[in-house]
Amino acid sequence: MAIRGKQVLLGVCGSIAAYKSAHLTRLLVKAGAEVQVVMTPDATNFIAPLTLATLSGKPVLVDYFDPASGEWNNHVHLALAADAVVVAPASANTLAKFAQGLCDNLLCAIYLSAKSPVFVAPAMDLDMWQHGATQANMARLKSFGNHIIPPNDGPLASGLSGTGRLAEPEQIVGALVVHFSDPKPLAGKRALVTAGPTHEAIDPVRYISNHSSGKMGYAIATELASLGADVVLVSGPTNLPVPDGTKIVPVTTAAEMLNACLTEFDKADITVMSAAVADFTSKSVADRKIKKGNEEHQFAIELVKTTDILAVLGERKSKRQILIGFALETDDGLASAKEKLRRKNLDFIVLNSMQDEGAGFAGDSNKITIIDRNHVAEEFDLKPKSEVAADICTRIISLISR
Known part of the structure; x- marks a missing residue:
């Protein structure tokens, strides 16, 4: 199995669902993993450390050090030794600590020191679970690149029924198996994706922008991450959830997007510039709301x-890098896209349709034409944006494979 020989650090938090950690430990060991269990102090009230020590074959760690012997449990070494950190069950309290960087127990210290993938299974x-604070913490954890194994629906310890049940141990092991399966086509590659609009301020309450929802860029980031890439998503203002496995860099203005891209671009193997960046910004921004006045006037x-971000990146682009741009045209679309492809040193360009029903900014579908360096154009049917993202990523993989 894919996790045979992997070092799995299993974190167990204070939750009634901690009883499932015994079954999870047994399944991990059966699959060939080496399991080191770390419990929060509260977790020991729900399941005995001796149970998990017996199943894992290793002493369970709870505290930073043994007060009797002075032996120190080195959180840095424990974190670095792990091929994966799995926190199951992850309580609301521990999720909040992770999200805010609090560090008052051994498990939190290991989390902050972890270099390996972190899998979080809330319970x-x-x-x-539905509270805004918890959902904000989950969004923040996703933005750090943590893998979220969502809770299931069903009867809860409170007597209520709904979302909040710890994912079954088989599901958690399955998530690890998928992660550690045969190398994905973009494993080891770094990707930079831009998405959404920019907002260019006029005064403290008004701005210039466009209708971009960010959905296309977020779909591309999601697909790249699923193919194994290490994805940084530079996003203008949207209402979309952070895609799993991506690091998000939120920006507002075109200037902020430029600075974020310049910071990340040289490290990227693949860059997909799908953001709808404002072409113009106000020369001066009023420090107070501009009043309409009492009389009609212009x-x-x-x-x-x-700054044309895509052109700047095209000038900096090295031979090892793949750079993809988007073109949204209303007139002479094919000719304009080909000229943009040449002028900005792109590997291919994605021409968006504004003429077809169901395509465009706010919807969930899109119709594209991909044009390569040789000006060969491939037109695609109207599809959900997730499938459009898959088509774009297939073309990226074909370029990398050459």
């Missing part, structure tokens, strides 16, 4: 061009 009552805003 709590449905109201706790009002003019002086605009200046923003």
Whole structure:
């Protein structure tokens, strides 16, 4: 099995679902993993450390050190030795500590020191799970690149029924098996994706923007991560959840997006620039809300061009890097996209349709044409954006495989 010989650090938190950690430990050992269990102090109230020590074949760690012997449980060494850190069950309390970087027990210290993938399997009552604070913490953990194994629906310890049950041990082991299975086609590659609009301020309450929802870029980031890439998503303002396995860098303005891209670009093997960056920004921004006034009059805003981020990256691009741009045209789309492809040193360009029903910014589907360096165009049917992302990533893989 894919996890045979892997070093798995299993974190167990204070939750009634901790009883399932015994079965999870047994399944991991049966699959050939080496399991080191670390419990929070509260977890010992729900299941005895002796049980998990017997099943794992290793002493269970709870505290930083043994007060009797002075022996220190080195959280850094424990973190670095792990091929994966799995926290199951992960309580609302521990999730909050992870999200905020609090470090008052051994498990939290290991989490903050971990270099290996972290898998978090939450367990709590449905109201706790649905609370805005918990959901904000989950979004933050996703933005750190943690893998979330979502809770199941069903009867809960409170007597209520709903989402909050710890994923079954078989599901948790399955997530590890998938992660450690044969290398994915983009394993070891770093990807930079931009998504969403930018907002260019006019005054403290108004801005210039566009209708981009960010859905296409988020779908591409999701697909790249599923193919094994290490993904950084530079996102303008959206209401979308952070894709699993990605690190998000939130920005607002075109200038902020430029700076974020310049920070990440040289490390990237693949860059997909799907954001709808504003072409113009206000030359000056009022420090107070601009009043309409009592009489009818015209009002003019002086605009200046923003920096063409794609052109800047095209100039910096090395031979090992793949750079992809998007073109949204209303007239002479194919000709304009080919010119943009040449001028900005792209490996291929994705021409978006604004003419077809069901395609465009806000919807869940899109219709594209991919144009390569030789100006060969491949037109695709209208598809869900997740499938469009798969088509784009297939073309990326074919370039890498050459």
